[in-house]
Amino acid sequence: MNDMLHSSTGGENGQLAKSDALWRLLRPVHLHLAWCAILSAIGAAAGFAPYIAVAEIARMMLGAGETSGSAVWMWVAIGAIGAGVRLLFIFASSRLGHYADAALLHDVRVRIVSKLGVLPLGWFRASGSGAIKKRMTNDLEEMHQLIAHALGELVGAGAAMITGFAYLLLVDWRMALISMAVLLLMVISYRIAMRSATTHMSRLLAAEGRISAASVEYADGIAVVKAFGTGGRMNERFGSAVKEHTNAMLDWVKETTYSSAASRLLSSEMTVLGVVMIAGLALVSADQLAMADLLPFLVIAVGLPTSIMPAIQGGQGIRKGRVAASNIEELLQQPALPEPAHPKQPASYRVELNDVSFSYDGSTETLSSISAVCEPGTVTALVGPSGAGKSTLASLLPRFYDVTGGSITIGGVDVRDMTSETLLSSMSLVFQDVILLRDTVTENIRIGRQDASDEEVREAARAAHIHHVIERLPQGYDTVLGSGDGGLSGGEKQRLTIARAILSGAPIVVLDEATASLDPDGETAVQEALAKLATGKTVIVIAHRLHTIKSADQILVLNGGRLVERGKHEELLAKDGLYARMWNAQQKGES
Numbered sequence: 001m002n003d004m005l006h007s008s009t010g011g012e013n014g015q016l017a018k019s020d021a022l023w024r025l026l027r028p029v030h031l032h033l034a035w036c037a038i039l040s041a042i043g044a045a046a047g048f049a050p051y052i053a054v055a056e057i058a059r060m061m062l063g064a065g066e067t068s069g070s071a072v073w074m075w076v077a078i079g080a081i082g083a084g085v086r087l088l089f090i091f092a093s094s095r096l097g098h099y100a101d102a103a104l105l106h107d108v109r110v111r112i113v114s115k116l117g118v119l120p121l122g123w124f125r126a127s128g129s130g131a132i133k134k135r136m137t138n139d140l141e142e143m144h145q146l147i148a149h150a151l152g153e154l155v156g157a158g159a160a161m162i163t164g165f166a167y168l169l170l171v172d173w174r175m176a177l178i179s180m181a182v183l184l185l186m187v188i189s190y191r192i193a194m195r196s197a198t199t200h201m202s203r204l205l206a207a208e209g210r211i212s213a214a215s216v217e218y219a220d221g222i223a224v225v226k227a228f229g230t231g232g233r234m235n236e237r238f239g240s241a242v243k244e245h246t247n248a249m250l251d252w253v254k255e256t257t258y259s260s261a262a263s264r265l266l267s268s269e270m271t272v273l274g275v276v277m278i279a280g281l282a283l284v285s286a287d288q289l290a291m292a293d294l295l296p297f298l299v300i301a302v303g304l305p306t307s308i309m310p311a312i313q314g315g316q317g318i319r320k321g322r323v324a325a326s327n328i329e330e331l332l333q334q335p336a337l338p339e340p341a342h343p344k345q346p347a348s349y350r351v352e353l354n355d356v357s358f359s360y361d362g363s364t365e366t367l368s369s370i371s372a373v374c375e376p377g378t379v380t381a382l383v384g385p386s387g388a389g390k391s392t393l394a395s396l397l398p399r400f401y402d403v404t405g406g407s408i409t410i411g412g413v414d415v416r417d418m419t420s421e422t423l424l425s426s427m428s429l430v431f432q433d434v435i436l437l438r439d440t441v442t443e444n445i446r447i448g449r450q451d452a453s454d455e456e457v458r459e460a461a462r463a464a465h466i467h468h469v470i471e472r473l474p475q476g477y478d479t480v481l482g483s484g485d486g487g488l489s490g491g492e493k494q495r496l497t498i499a500r501a502i503l504s505g506a507p508i509v510v511l512d513e514a515t516a517s518l519d520p521d522g523e524t525a526v527q528e529a530l531a532k533l534a535t536g537k538t539v540i541v542i543a544h545r546l547h548t549i550k551s552a553d554q555i556l557v558l559n560g561g562r563l564v565e566r567g568k569h570e571e572l573l574a575k576d577g578l579y580a581r582m583w584n585a586q587q588k589g590e591s
């Protein structure tokens, strides 16, 4: 069943495109691979020489051919040379395969990394880290298997079978055809067993996906599971995914019981031996075949099924490699963020939205005709119901995506006319999903400005009201943080990123206020840290709790991707529109 699990997982659709992708990706090592295949074929063919030598010597002993001592020694020499050539050529082919593999994968890795460096940041958000990791690890591993192993295995197995049959045909064509028929039956029964592999495999993969999602959900939500007992929907989801996986597996096993057993029976050496013996002895007793000519079939035909599995596995390796190559090529063909031919430097840090529209899919407008000016030294708050487009609008400033209509300018220069470096170094981004690197606290803050001294890092931490928290950590500023670290609370992590932003000193600050409610002390600390960060800068803040932006210089109220109200807190309350309704609702909720 394991063989079946690894069999074809895709239909014929797109096979051509996948082959093209593989061909293109392998272009730099085409010559290496051709040599690798040639060496492997010669090695595998030469590997038959010792068996042929044994068969020929046995034939001579039984009087079917030349019996001179020199002929025996000649066959001994041929056998020994064949074994030597096999060792040498298979070794050389494997070396060459691994050499081509190292050269190509180095090249592909470099291309992927440089591509990741120029892709729009929005692509990363949309793809998710899992998909990127898959390209960098699983797909590259499949390519490695193809180049370093599968190709050689497939060609070697093919060459071995062709050489074996060619020799057997020379000995006796009838017996050779009988042996071939048994192997053909084996391949046919294997194909029957694999007939519905695609459907079963998709079902199994879907079930595996659900098990993995349910496991992540379970691990992430373990606190809730423990707090509310071990039952509940999470267990149900996990249980049903496991059950579906088992059923899919059982259905497949049930359906393929006979064909699988038949292919195993036919592929067994005993079956080939039995058929060869019966057919051979029948021909011998009918005086159609010399006893000595039966020997090569007992020695060689019986060994031929052993080449079939490597051939099938090599074929599967190539199929998987093709899918991996098409995934990698898809990534390499993602359009890069266009960089300006003649980059400009902004004269100031006045942010202007001019009739900005944006659509994720090119048809539905997520933002429509938004115009506003954010002056340096002021705070602009973006508010509105969930899904109004606040995060989308904020993400257009650092060019996570490019506007689809209108323009965004900084100091009069369109953001698309600045290099990514100029643009990103002009702004600090403080988002809710705090990313901490697996590194020390100091280095996590120093991301803000690489050349900052330890003292400057501490200064920024003090300004962000996080210094005293860091001091209490086991190794202070040298404590190593990272995903899953339990050392810092949500508010503390956010203040750490604020310290980063303070250190960078970027003149524009885009921040997404935390939606998670902090304890009053934590919230005051975050607010004070933000106030320090914002001083004298162009600040654009996505606000969820309206009381935190009461004193903003301007509040832009978004609804359904449109700018429906703008003004200061009091002015908007007096308007008695959407903002006033949101304010009243939040006041009521809090009281």
Ligand SMILES: Nc1ncnc2c1ncn2[C@@H]1O[C@H](COP(=O)(O)OP(=O)(O)OP(=O)(O)O)[C@@H](O)[C@H]1O
Residues within 6 Å of the ligand: 125, 126, 360, 361, 366, 384, 385, 386, 387, 388, 389, 390, 391, 392, 393
């Ligand atoms: N990557 C994306 N691809 C397609 N549509 C998206 C994407 N991100 C957001 N949207 C859609 O765009 C619309 C605006 O979403 P956005 O996240 O900007 O709203 P928001 O006002 O920030 O909401 P919230 O307060 O809940 O964060 C929503 O309908 C959302 O489903």
